[in-house]
Every structure is written in C-alpha cells, then in structure tokens.
Amino acid sequence: MADGGPITILFTDVQGSTQLRARHGDRVADEILHDHEAIVRRAIGAYGGAEVAFLGDGFMATFGTPAAGLSCAIAIQQALQSYGRDNADRRIRVRIGLHTGDAVHRDGTLYGQAVHVASRVMSEAVGGQVLVTAAVRDPVAATGTFSFVDRGLYWLRGFPDRRRLYELEWGRDDAGRAAGPVQTPFVGRERERADLRRAVEDTRLGHGSLVLVSGEAGVGKTRLTQEIDAEADARGLRVLVGHSTRDAGRAPYLPFTEMVEQGMVTPRSPETLRHALGEAAPEIARIAPALRLVVPDIPAPLDLPPEQARRYLWLSMREFIGRAAADRPLLLVFEDLHWADESTLLLLEYLSLHVAEMPVMLVGTFRDDEVEPSSPLARILNQLVRERRVTRITLRPLTRDGVAALVTGLTGQRPPAALVRGIYAQRARATRSSPRSSTCTWPSRGCCSTTRASSAATCASRTWRCPPASAWSSGSGWPGCRRRPSGRWSRPPCGAGCSSSTWSSGWPASPAPTCSTPLTRPSGRG
Numbered sequence: 001m002a003d004g005g006p007i008t009i010l011f012t013d014v015q016g017s018t019q020l021r022a023r024h025g026d027r028v029a030d031e032i033l034h035d036h037e038a039i040v041r042r043a044i045g046a047y048g049g050a051e052v053a054f055l056g057d058g059f060m061a062t063f064g065t066p067a068a069g070l071s072c073a074i075a076i077q078q079a080l081q082s083y084g085r086d087n088a089d090r091r092i093r094v095r096i097g098l099h100t101g102d103a104v105h106r107d108g109t110l111y112g113q114a115v116h117v118a119s120r121v122m123s124e125a126v127g128g129q130v131l132v133t134a135a136v137r138d139p140v141a142a143t144g145t146f147s148f149v150d151r152g153l154y155w156l157r158g159f160p161d162r163r164r165l166y167e168l169e170w171g172r173d174d175a176g177r178a179a180g181p182v183q184t185p186f187v188g189r190e191r192e193r194a195d196l197r198r199a200v201e202d203t204r205l206g207h208g209s210l211v212l213v214s215g216e217a218g219v220g221k222t223r224l225t226q227e228i229d230a231e232a233d234a235r236g237l238r239v240l241v242g243h244s245t246r247d248a249g250r251a252p253y254l255p256f257t258e259m260v261e262q263g264m265v266t267p268r269s270p271e272t273l274r275h276a277l278g279e280a281a282p283e284i285a286r287i288a289p290a291l292r293l294v295v296p297d298i299p300a301p302l303d304l305p306p307e308q309a310r311r312y313l314w315l316s317m318r319e320f321i322g323r324a325a326a327d328r329p330l331l332l333v334f335e336d337l338h339w340a341d342e343s344t345l346l347l348l349e350y351l352s353l354h355v356a357e358m359p360v361m362l363v364g365t366f367r368d369d370e371v372e373p374s375s376p377l378a379r380i381l382n383q384l385v386r387e388r389r390v391t392r393i394t395l396r397p398l399t400r401d402g403v404a405a406l407v408t409g410l411t412g413q414r415p416p417a418a419l420v421r422g423i424y425a426q427r428a429r430a431t432r433s434s435p436r437s438s439t440c441t442w443p444s445r446g447c448c449s450t451t452r453a454s455s456a457a458t459c460a461s462r463t464w465r466c467p468p469a470s471a472w473s474s475g476s477g478w479p480g481c482r483r484r485p486s487g488r489w490s491r492p493p494c495g496a497g498c499s500s501s502t503w504s505s506g507w508p509a510s511p512a513p514t515c516s517t518p519l520t521r522p523s524g525r526g
C-alpha cells in the first residue's frame with residue numbers, strides 16, 4: 001500500500017476468546033479460531049486489502065477505499081454467520097471497527113493517529129457489529145450501496161472529543177431483535193449516552209463509578225439507563241436492577257435484595273454463586289432470605305450490636321459484589337432513589353467509596369423534584385458531590401429536534417413543523433406548571449419554599465406563606481395547591497393564566513389563585 005493519501009483501516013477481534021477456550025477446551029477452540037482466521041484472510045484478499053498485523057484474536061488490515069473496507073467487513077460477518085449456521089456448536093462472533101485517515105508504513109507496521117482511532121472504534125463494537133467513523137461513512141453515503149445506523153456519540157479512549165459512530169448494516173440474523181415490550185424509538189440524549197458509555201467501558205477495564213441520573217417523572221431516566229443496560233450487557237457486563245417503591249413500607253435494602261434475588265436465579269453456575277458469597281453468605285442472607293433456599297447450608301449470621309451489625313453487612317456486601325464482579329463486571333441500577341430508605345442510600349454511598357478499584361458501575365435514578373432538602377438523599381448527594389464521588393446527569397425535557405425525531409420514529413414520516421411546535425409547546429407548558437420547581441417543604445415550618453429553580457425563573461426560589469394547617473389536614477388542601485401521590489403538596493401551577501407577580505410577594509391571601517393550568521404528570525412508577 002502506498003503512503004500518501006488516506007487509507008481505510010480495519011480492525012477485527014474475536015469476542016470472548018477466553019470463554020471460547022473455557023467452553024470448548026483448547027483443541028476445539030484452536031480449530032474454531034483457525035477457521036476464523038481463514039475466513040477473515042479470504043475476505044481481506046477478496047477486496048484487495050493488505051494484512052498489516054495478525055493480533056492473536058484479530059487482524060489489522062488496510063484498504064485503498066472505504067467501500068473496499070466496508071465490503072470486506074460485510075463479507076467477514078456474513079461468512080462467520082453462515083459458519084455458525086453450519087456448525088451450531090462452534091459459533092464465533094467478531095467485532096469490527098473501521099476508520100479512514102492518514103497513516104504511514106514503517107518497519108512492516110502502520111503508524112498514525114488514524115490507526116488508534118480505528119482500533120478504538122473496534123473496541124466500542126460488540127460481537128457481530130461493524131462500527132465506523134464518519135470518515136468511512138460520508139464518502140459512500142451518497143452511493144446508497146451501504147446502509148448505516150447512527151449509533152450516537154462515543155468517547156474513544158485516549159481522545160479528547162466525542163466522536164459519532166455508525167453501525168454498518170449487513171443483514172445479521174439477530175439484528176433488530178426486540179428485547180421486551182415494543183418501545184418508542186430512542187431519540188436524543190447523545191451526550192448523556194456518551195458519558196454513560198464511557199463509564200461502562202471504564203468499568204470493563206476495572207474502574208467502576210457511581211452515576212446518578214435525575215430529572216422529573218417521565219423525562220426519560222429509566223429509558224436512558226435501559227439503553228445503556230443493553231449496551232453494557234452486549235459488552236459482557238451483568239446488569240442487575242433494583243427498585244425503590246413508594247409503597248414498600250421503607251423496607252431496608254430493598255433494591256439490594258432484588259438484585260441478589262436476580263443474581264440467584266441467573267448465576268453462571270451454583271458454584272460461582274457460592275464462591276461469590278464466600279464468608280459473606282450469612283450476612284447477605286439477612287437481606288435476601290430466599291438465598292437459603294438455593295444455598296441451604298448457610299450458617300446463622302453473627303449476633304452483633306446494631307451499629308456493628310450494619311458495618312459488617314456493608315463489608316460483606318462489598319466483598320460479595322467484588323467477588324461476583326471478578327467473575328463478570330457488574331452494572332447495578334438503582335431505580336427511583338427518591339423513594340429509597342436510608343439504609344439503601346448509606347450502603348450505596350459506602351460502595352461508592354470502593355468502586356473505583358472494582359469492575360462495578362453503580363447507576364441511580366431519582367426525581368430531583370421529589371428530594372426534600374432535609375432528606376437523606378439530599379444529604380448524601382451533597383456529600384458525594386463535594387467529594388467528587390459521583391457523576392451527575394440531569395435530564396431536561398426533549399428538545400424540539402428530539403420531539404421531531406420521536407414522531408418520525410413512531411410514524412415513519414417527518415412531521416410538519418407546526419405539529420412539532422404544538423407538541424413542544426404543550427410539553428413546555430406542562431413542565432412550567434409542574435411541581436418540579438415547587439416542592440413544598442412545610443407545613444411544620446409554616447411556609448412553603450421552592451427547592452430548586454425551574455426553567456420558568458419567575459417560579460423559582462420563592463418562599464411564601466402556607467394556608468392554615470386545618471386546610472391541609474382536611475384533605476382538600478388549599479385551592480390551587482395539589483396533593484401529590486407521595487402525600488406531599490405542591491404549590492399552584494405557575495404557568496399560563498397565572499402571572500408571575502402572583503407569587504412574587506408570598507402566598508396570596510384568600511381568595512386563592514385561580515390558575516388552572518393542568519398538572520399533567522404520569523403517575524405510578526416513573
């Protein structure tokens with residue numbers, strides 16, 4: 001290959017080659033890998049590529065044009081797919097990355113930043129996937145020969161900026177397989193997704209972290225984490241999800257119990273579960289008694305004074321999680337932490353001290369408008385932020401472009417601008433009038449105060465007099481104030497029909513305000 005112009009660099013890698021050996025034994029694994037090498041070499045040759053390096057489980061090759069590199073990638077994936085069909089017990093999955101840029105040949109190898117980009121792009125792909133940069137996609141986009149799906153922004157390890165990657169469609173058997181109920185097509189949230197992707201990748205490399213995703217109910221916290229769960233799962237992380245619920249009677253450690261129970265029904269083997277439990281088993285069984293059904297010979301827990309018992313439980317949990325993650329990195333998702341009991345939050349905080357050295361990613365979601373300043377969550381959050389132990393992602397409602405993309409995804413057609421404007425305006429009105437800017441922290445203190453600023457600045461940071469306590473205890477509340485499902489109250493909506501001056505000088509005297517902007521919030525588990 002002549003130096004000078006840009007070249008297209010292709011990297012391949014066998015996904016899970018270690019597991020391949022564990023599953024098949026060395027002899028059969030060697031046969032499978034040998035077949036794979038022959039398939040990849042044939043495809044490189046067929047499209048005029050040059051093999052630069054064979055890296056044990058994968059290849060580096062170069063091509064004169066993006067089209068040649070893309071055709072080779074398709075040929076490799078299709079050939080491996082048909083190999084898997086013919087040899088069902090010998091399936092092998094390869095991830096591929098491509099980038100086009102300048103590189104120089106020296107001493108039989110290739111140098112240049114473009115080589116690193118191509119290699120990093122490959123490492124973002126999962127088995128069966130072909131990811132490419134815009135430098136590969138753009139020159140062929142107009143030809144219509146290849147089809148791509150925009151996979152959004154990624155932080156490539158070692159590069160300062162996010163880069164947009166595209167997945168090359170090649171007709172895989174399992175493409176687009178629906179996981180669970182049909183969802184709206186995912187739109188927007190590109191920067192947030194890139195940050196979460198980076199945290200997943202760091203976790204895979206042994207450096208976990210705590211990420212908290214917040215926003216009002218229905219804004220998309222769960223959906224964003226579900227998207228990341230699926231990507232993390234494809235990258236080999238085990239994903240466990242624990243919920244806090246409004247009606248849980250504040251049962252301590254409920255999300256942890258749920259996660260242990262999930263881990264119990266899907267262990268890699270009973271031995272791996274036993275090994276992960278180790279000496280922590282009696283303590284873990286304290287919060288997940290069902291464990292004793294699966295592992296019947298767990299001894300009774302130590303009888304310790306309450307404070308020591310708590311510390312010992314935390315230590316046991318940390319050891320259990322650490323051993324489980326050594327078998328397979330973990331992504332633990334804590335949904336709806338605004339409802340979590342204090343024990344759960346304290347254990348989460350304790351774990352956040354240790355995850356940087358563990359392949360464990362902790363993700364929590366919570367409604368920021370439901371966090372009282374005096375609540376354990378607010379206290380712990382402040383501390384985590386102060387000590388830089390948390391990455392915070394705050395979700396705002398979708399932008400106008402996001403709304404347009406959502407409608408396009410649902411209907412298959414680009415909606416008229418007027419429709420998008422209408423939906424967006426409706427959403428914005430609901431947001432302005434929503435209690436996110438106006439959680440009441442009273443009545444014991446005899447006043448309501450906003451807990452955070454909203455986009456409608458006039459609604460923010462006010463303190464105003466509350467109605468008499470009798471009005472609240474009657475259950476009917478104060479006209480204009482809404483009792484929320486949590487049992488707390490929100491101030492009247494400050495949206496259309498209600499001038500900001502209504503609120504500027506405190507709670508208005510009777511008669512109560514007549515603002516009628518509806519509070520349209522989804523109810524139930526958010």
Ligand SMILES: Nc1ncnc2c1ncn2[C@@H]1O[C@H](COP(=O)(O)OP(=O)(O)O)[C@@H](O)[C@H]1O
Nearest residue numbers: 184185186187216217218219220221222223526
């Ligand atoms: N970025 C998005 N793209 C497409 N649909 C979304 C997006 N965010 C949220 N949704 C949809 O909106 C609904 C509410 O989102 P959800 O994640 O449950 O909100 P939250 O957890 O913040 O209460 C769900 O049906 C979800 O699929």
Ligand SMILES: [Mg+2]
Nearest residue numbers: 221222525526
């Ligand atoms: Mg949710």
